[in-house]
């Protein structure tokens with residue numbers, strides 16, 4: 001009676017858990033799947049029985065990944081980790097999966113048991129958090145954190161390709177008075193419009209980011225000569241200046257732009273940013289709505 005009760009409980013768990021379960025024989029042919037796995041994968045049990053679980057492979061992992069999985073499983077009797085599978089409708093989805101070797105009383109492996117949970121919702125939250133950590137909510141642009149990491153990569157790329165990178169530090173002129181005169185909401189919309197204008201003016205390999213407040217940066221990759229940076233700075237000033245209507249206010253945003261060139265003005269992202277910031281202050285000193293390079297130190 002005890003054995004019966006136990007087997008009844010076991011099948012209750014197998015049928016009612018929301019964890020997907022696959023049982024295979026030692027040659028990895030599927031011998032049983034539970035309803036939760038069928039719901040998760042979109043396959044009917046008959047479509048899976050006698051097949052190899054590889055029918056659910058998403059193509060997102062290479063051969064070495066599965067080889068390592070089997071190696072671990074054979075060596076320790078266990079594998080667990082994140083794995084991308086494919087549903088019957090072709091959609092790839094992430095699961096957290098635990099595979100164990102089931103042994104008989106003499107210690108021989110007789111079956112493999114895979115238990116998995118669909119972690120699509122967890123992944124979506126993770127991706128959202130990751131995006132929030134690296135982007136500015138108002139403009140959708142990369143933030144300082146993301147920007148500094150990307151700049152590091154573009155400097156390394158410039159070294160390999162023997163090209164230069166220009167960093168343009170864009171700070172709006174008298175932005176405070178826009179906030180003060182028309183309110184913060186108008187100021188916010190202006191910042192979002194500036195972000196769009198900066199983005200549409202540069203090429204896709206260039207990067208626009210918001211450092212904070214009314215400070216933006218633009219990096220120009222694969223730069224061959226200093227004049228290209230000057231040309232883009234002029235173009236940005238002109239594009240920004242175009243009048244726009246926000247809540248019935250006609251505004252023409254102006255900015256001061258500081259230009260720093262890699263490697264001449266700095267060898268690291270931080271040095272380059274400091275040089276571009278200094279150059280931006282030079283543009284402010286010269287009366288705003290213009291661009292400048294870093295002033296050379298007095299000799």
Ligand SMILES: Nc1nc2c(ncn2[C@@H]2O[C@H](COP(=O)(O)OP(=O)(O)OP(=O)(O)O)[C@@H](O)[C@H]2O)c(=O)[nH]1
Nearest residue numbers: 171172173174175176177179184187188212213214
């Ligand atoms: N609307 C809005 N304002 C912001 C935001 N972040 C910072 N600010 C405001 O932006 C203004 C930045 O002013 P500053 O750059 O110091 O000075 P400015 O008035 O632009 O003058 P100059 O830079 O000297 O030409 C401050 O008034 C901040 O309160 C934001 O997210 N939204």
